[in-house]
């Protein structure tokens with residue numbers, strides 16, 4: 001009897017073990033964003049190509065700064081706060097490049113791919129309802145007539161909607177006024193007529209550009225004596241460095257350079273937070289050293305998870 005049962009026990013144990021290993025593997029995909037990408041999707045394609053931004057740049061200086069602040073805040077998980085920030089979700093996760101995300105699927109939060117329940121308890125005790133109420137993620141770069149929230153700057157509707165989204169739906173801290181205005185200006189500046197015709201490969205340079213632009217916006221906010229907005233910008237730049245770091249885990253020299261760059265930004269944010277005098281100088285020295293970081297990342301890019309072939313092998 002025993003002799004017959006043993007193999008079964010072994011098989012069951014082996015199956016459980018494999019299951020556990022598979023679960024462990026699926027619990028830690030090489031890129032965090034893969035966790036909220038539909039399993040039916042081509043994950044490698046989704047992680048290595050971007051739809052492209054449909055952005056119209058305003059000509060006057062103030063408008064340009066507001067848009068840059070909004071653009072960086074849109075890409076920073078810290079703006080959402082709460083569980084969403086801890087999970088690493090930003091506006092850009094659902095509205096990729098300011099558009100939609102037909103492959104978004106978050107366990108317990110989405111219906112089908114491309115849907116999200118933004119009133120879910122998962123993210124906020126304020127608006128959480130117990131209903132499973134996923135809605136399609138709208139394309140913010142689609143025709144304005146198809147969008148529900150009025151976008152005229154005079155009405156202030158978009159600002160109110162975004163504040164409600166952050167504070168109530170995602171349980172974040174109310175962002176500084178300049179950041180809310182920036183997010184609204186960014187959404188307003190999205191225009192279907194400005195959409196690129198094709199998607200494009202995501203490069204390390206693109207992600208570093210996000211960090212650069214956030215640091216530049218931080219310096220300008222600091223020059224306006226708006227420390228709180230500068231801190232949001234520095235947080236956005238650091239999260240871009242985090243997205244780079246994930247792609248270079250197997251490349252220690254690049255990782256070291258990224259961690260050094262991040263340490264400098266951390267120093268800058270501490271200086272800004274404590275009102276120290278050298279916040280602006282630290283940001284300037286980060287900018288001065290950025291070309292070296294860029295060259296370093298470029299050298300390793302072919303072996304990083306930016307390369308679709310390398311990423312394919314890593315997700316197997």
Ligand code: HEC
Nearest residue numbers: 089090091094116118135136137138147148149162183187
């Ligand atoms: C978890 C996914 C998710 C995240 C993160 C997210 N959104 Fe959305 N967003 C949605 C969904 C779903 C809707 C549609 C809600 C509805 O129909 O009630 C929406 C609606 C909107 C709208 C209204 C569009 C209209 O029809 O006028 C705006 C503007 C918007 N989001 C901006 C943002 C900004 C800015 C952020 C970051 C602060 C953000 N979203 C973060 C999923 C998301």
